[in-house]
Amino acid sequence: MNRPIPQPPKFAERFLRWFCSEDVVETLHGDLQELYERRLKKSGKRIADLHFCFEVLDVCRPFAWKRRTNLLTNQRDMFKNNLKITFRSLWNNWGSSLLNILGLTLGVLGSIIIFLTLKYETSFDEFHENKKQIYRVTNNYYYPTFTMHVGNTPDPMAGALKNDFPDFTSAFSIRSNFGHNISVEEEIFESDLIYCGPEFIQAFDFYNDPSQWIIGNPNYILKEVNKTILTESLAERLFQSPEESIGKTMLLSNETLIEVAGVMKDPPNNTNYPFEQLVSYPTYARFASQSFGGVSATTTFVQIPEAVDIENLRPALNDFNEKYMEAAWGEDFVSMDLQPLSEIHFDERFGSNNYSTSRTYLWALGLIGLFIILIACINFINLATAKTLGRAKEIGMRKILGSSKNNIVFQFMSESFILAFIALGLGVLLAQLSFPYFSEITNLNIGNDFRYSPDLIFFIISLLLFSTVAMGLYPAIMLSNFQPLEVFRQKKSARSVKGITLRKSLIVFQLTTSQILIIGALVISYQLHFFQNKDLGFEKESMLVVNFLGHTSLENQVTLKNKTKQFPFVKQLSLSSTIPMAGHISSTGLESQDSEVKERFNVEYIYADNDFVETMNFELLAGKASVTEIDMDSVRGFVVNETLINRLAFDSPKEALGKRINVHGYDARIIGVVKDFHTLSLHDNIKPIAIAYGMRDYAGMGVRYQTGNVRQVIAQLETSWKEVFPDKNFDYYFLDEQMENIYENEVRFSKIINAFTIISIIIACLGLIGLSTFSSMSRLKEIGVRKVLGASVPGILFLISKEFIILTLISFIISSPIAYYLSSIWLEGFAYRINLEWWMLLTAGIGTLLFTLITVAVQSTKAALVNPVESLRRE
Amino acid sequence: MIKLGAFEELVLLAVGSLGDQAYGVAIKDLLHEKGGKKPSIGALHSALYRLEDKGCLKSWEGGATTERGGRRKKYYLLTSYGKKILEEAHQLRIELGKNIEGLNLGYHE
Numbered sequence A: 001m002n003r004p005i006p007q008p009p010k011f012a013e014r015f016l017r018w019f020c021s022e023d024v025v026e027t028l029h030g031d032l033q034e035l036y037e038r039r040l041k042k043s044g045k046r047i048a049d050l051h052f053c054f055e056v057l058d059v060c061r062p063f064a065w066k067r068r069t070n071l072l073t074n075q076r077d078m079f080k081n082n083l084k085i086t087f088r089s090l091w092n093n094w095g096s097s098l099l100n101i102l103g104l105t106l107g108v109l110g111s112i113i114i115f116l117t118l119k120y121e122t123s124f125d126e127f128h129e130n131k132k133q134i135y136r137v138t139n140n141y142y143y144p145t146f147t148m149h150v151g152n153t154p155d156p157m158a159g160a161l162k163n164d165f166p167d168f169t170s171a172f173s174i175r176s177n178f179g180h181n182i183s184v185e186e187e188i189f190e191s192d193l194i195y196c197g198p199e200f201i202q203a204f205d206f207y208n209d210p211s212q213w214i215i216g217n218p219n220y221i222l223k224e225v226n227k228t229i230l231t232e233s234l235a236e237r238l239f240q241s242p243e244e245s246i247g248k249t250m251l252l253s254n255e256t257l258i259e260v261a262g263v264m265k266d267p268p269n270n271t272n273y274p275f276e277q278l279v280s281y282p283t284y285a286r287f288a289s290q291s292f293g294g295v296s297a298t299t300t301f302v303q304i305p306e307a308v309d310i311e312n313l314r315p316a317l318n319d320f321n322e323k324y325m326e327a328a329w330g331e332d333f334v335s336m337d338l339q340p341l342s343e344i345h346f347d348e349r350f351g352s353n354n355y356s357t358s359r360t361y362l363w364a365l366g367l368i369g370l371f372i373i374l375i376a377c378i379n380f381i382n383l384a385t386a387k388t389l390g391r392a393k394e395i396g397m398r399k400i401l402g403s404s405k406n407n408i409v410f411q412f413m414s415e416s417f418i419l420a421f422i423a424l425g426l427g428v429l430l431a432q433l434s435f436p437y438f439s440e441i442t443n444l445n446i447g448n449d450f451r452y453s454p455d456l457i458f459f460i461i462s463l464l465l466f467s468t469v470a471m472g473l474y475p476a477i478m479l480s481n482f483q484p485l486e487v488f489r490q491k492k493s494a495r496s497v498k499g500i501t502l503r504k505s506l507i508v509f510q511l512t513t514s515q516i517l518i519i520g521a522l523v524i525s526y527q528l529h530f531f532q533n534k535d536l537g538f539e540k541e542s543m544l545v546v547n548f549l550g551h552t553s554l555e556n557q558v559t560l561k562n563k564t565k566q567f568p569f570v571k572q573l574s575l576s577s578t579i580p581m582a583g584h585i586s587s588t589g590l591e592s593q594d595s596e597v598k599e600r601f602n603v604e605y606i607y608a609d610n611d612f613v614e615t616m617n618f619e620l621l622a623g624k625a626s627v628t629e630i631d632m633d634s635v636r637g638f639v640v641n642e643t644l645i646n647r648l649a650f651d652s653p654k655e656a657l658g659k660r661i662n663v664h665g666y667d668a669r670i671i672g673v674v675k676d677f678h679t680l681s682l683h684d685n686i687k688p689i690a691i692a693y694g695m696r697d698y699a700g701m702g703v704r705y706q707t708g709n710v711r712q713v714i715a716q717l718e719t720s721w722k723e724v725f726p727d728k729n730f731d732y733y734f735l736d737e738q739m740e741n742i743y744e745n746e747v748r749f750s751k752i753i754n755a756f757t758i759i760s761i762i763i764a765c766l767g768l769i770g771l772s773t774f775s776s777m778s779r780l781k782e783i784g785v786r787k788v789l790g791a792s793v794p795g796i797l798f799l800i801s802k803e804f805i806i807l808t809l810i811s812f813i814i815s816s817p818i819a820y821y822l823s824s825i826w827l828e829g830f831a832y833r834i835n836l837e838w839w840m841l842l843t844a845g846i847g848t849l850l851f852t853l854i855t856v857a858v859q860s861t862k863a864a865l866v867n868p869v870e871s872l873r874r875e
Numbered sequence B: 001m002i003k004l005g006a007f008e009e010l011v012l013l014a015v016g017s018l019g020d021q022a023y024g025v026a027i028k029d030l031l032h033e034k035g036g037k038k039p040s041i042g043a044l045h046s047a048l049y050r051l052e053d054k055g056c057l058k059s060w061e062g063g064a065t066t067e068r069g070g071r072r073k074k075y076y077l078l079t080s081y082g083k084k085i086l087e088e089a090h091q092l093r094i095e096l097g098k099n100i101e102g103l104n105l106g107y108h109e
Helices: A009-018 A022-043 A045-059 A068-092 A096-121 A157-164 A198-203 A232-241 A283-285 A310-330 A359-386 A387-399 A405-441 A456-478 A483-489 A491-535 A554-565 A612-616 A641-648 A710-724 A735-778 A780-786 A793-827 A838-865 A868-873 B006-021 B022-034 B040-055 B080-098
Strands: A134-142 A147-150 A170-184 A187-196 A214-215 A227-231 A249-252 A256-264 A278-281 A298-303 A334-340 A543-548 A570-576 A587-591 A601-609 A620-623 A637-641 A662-665 A666-675 A690-695 A702-703 A733-734 B057-061 B074-078
Touching: A009 A022, A009 A045, A022 A045, A022 B022, A022 B040, A022 B074, A045 B040, A068 A096, A096 A359, A096 A405, A096 A456, A096 A491, A134 A310, A134 A456, A157 A170, A157 A298, A157 A310, A170 A198, A170 A283, A187 A198, A187 A232, A187 A283, A187 B006, A198 A298, A214 A278, A227 A232, A227 A249, A278 A283, A310 A334, A359 A405, A359 A491, A359 A735, A387 A405, A387 A456, A387 A483, A405 A456, A405 A735, A456 A868, A491 A735, A491 A793, A491 A838, A543 A710, A543 A735, A554 A570, A554 A702, A554 A710, A570 A612, A612 A702, A637 A641, A637 A662, A641 A666, A641 A690, A641 B074, A662 A690, A666 A690, A702 A710, A733 A735, A735 A780, A735 A793, A780 A838, A793 A838, B006 B022, B006 B040, B006 B074, B006 B080, B022 B040, B040 B057, B074 B080
Parallel strands: A187 A278, A227 A256, A601 A690, A637 A666
Antiparallel strands: A134 A147, A134 A298, A134 A334, A170 A187, A170 A249, A170 A298, A214 A256, A227 A278, A249 A256, A543 A702, A543 A733, A570 A702, A587 A601, A587 A662, A620 A666, A637 A690, A662 A666, B057 B074
């Protein structure tokens, strides 16, 4: 049988033939073939093939390469020439080059900052190894008018889950306290602490990495009562060094003495559960409620084995919900769900210990970044196509001398590449310099995170390529299509029509983008303004709140109140369990026999003394807000809000007076009705509220003071506090300051939008400057003739500006509905919101028109003022 | 005097000693056999082309055969210039080496 002789791999041969020059390939291939045949006999086909491939790569050396001697030198020269021409043309039009580079630099700056922001926002809790297995238990409570989403669970949740789902790797609760008061040797500090057991450390794999730990073993520490683990930075803040801190004690909220037993490295910023200090869970568990019927500040997590599909768990979860939650809350009233860890940062409904960001907002930010870089590229396209006339002859000449279309495309692309390169360098530098400020004003905490990480470098390179192509492609193709003959026959007008429409639509795009951003920025800042100035139903100014930390006796509280009352600066003061808009407010169930509405529903409730309504400046609609009898164990009367009256279907506040309601197990009559006031942020509707009188369980004292010397107010309050509570620390805050924190996210968003609006306006202006300069300069002769024939300077100004005015109007027509739509979506997230007014749209429109006109006018005035003699002298 | 690398010198010597049978694979084999070195085929050809450019070697192409897929061999021959270069290189070694005590380069004067 005649078997075919094995041959070397075809692809290697083809490669050899591809790179080898004609005169080398014959002998080289021959030699390789000879070696191949020899090896074939000796070691078989596979080894021989392999060697052949290596040898082909080995002979791929300069001596063997195809020598395109002629072409090669020419290309090198052409490249040099292109480079020279590029710099020359950038230099000759330095004005427009500067505008382009500036615009693009700003665009790059904006998009890099947005990139880093997005990167940070999407990195939350991504560093946990088990992140895919960890879920948070969430609850939804279905009220007739609204659904309450709660990321926290009743205290016994974790235990019950552990019991009913033995398959789970772990189920555990943590309880977090932000800005908790701790005192070390009489000095008060604030610490963000989490009560947790060792399961938290294990599931979130803080312990898997030994470098996370400096001292101590959390597996033991967190099981014991009254032990704490500090993060390195807190240990340094409180006790100078981690080693020093071990064995030291501190007071938690002035009552629980806990001992430092371990120190760990600081956890990363980008977690939904940041902490400075871990306190062993048993420290809290002693006080934990045993009932499923309350909402607490406990968050429950489960870790599910990889093999378990969450969807298959649903039936069991529903059963669990029925067994525990619905039993406590009522059928169909509450549901339970497991939320993946990766979702926590993006779900504003359930919140987290850090701030949350909605995905929509991130998309919006990403789009803004894209648009900013696009409008910067548009500047280049516009100027490049506008300048075609100037360069038409150059291109014509090149073509006549034998340039191919590709050569010319290459030339212009390299021009845009060099421009993009310069701008990118500047932009990256600026971004690096300005990033700390950006992160500071937006409260992102990532000021030191500007690192040239691989993905940032990848992003920068993509940005370079993207902007090169986006800027250069159209002008390059358009210019390379010039017919030399036409160029030299001076038929330029016919050709540029297309260019003009394109330029105009691009300007419209730029202006539209800017206007949408302006409208967005306006709407957001007005909504914020509305937030900060809305009538909350009470007075937030000149209100100082004294915190009763931990257990303070009622007697002392009253003594303090009486002492403070003597001070001349105190207008009113009252003791209460909560101050509206200052954080947590308790909620509980309400039932009423005296109303047609028989079912139980949720109300917020407050314990307060007789001065509360007056101190807060609530408006009393009916009845009174005081009781004569004071009792330790029962409520003597309720003051309720209008919402509660409506909920109970009473016709008027007067009618509600004297009706019995049962709140939190206490039965009493309604003694007064106050106008609705806000207790939480304006994202949410006002809920029914019952203020309980008679029973006394206070957490703070609100002091309405006479505006004036605030420092003196604090000093005197502190003295009287020390007299009453010599061993406890004085803790206070101002209500209006406290309330600033509520709209942190909106304030952040507003600042970011404002920054990018300004950037986009500047970029668009730069483009307009360039284009209007060009358009007025190219019309110098026309202007000259018009002036000779008697046109006035304002008339000429109008002539040039008219075009831009029309473009602004068109972009206004396009942007208004888009911005209107987007803003109304954003506003829907707020229960209390501003109405979108036509004047907001109009302000943006007029604003854009103004800045367009000013930009254009400056340039065209120059042209309009030129003496016709100058412009018409030479032909 | 032109610069001559150590490997180039070996290649020149090998070409010279192979007479009119000096082509790529043969040179490679000889170097392997005598010197125990295994020059890569790419390095070898690259050196050959370099030496030809310098004028130390000249070449001609052999006729087509049935071996090697019918591809021609390229034979190399040492030129007189090449010989002169080799001599110079060798001379240099001797010059430098003769002052080293106990080093025997095989030439005694």
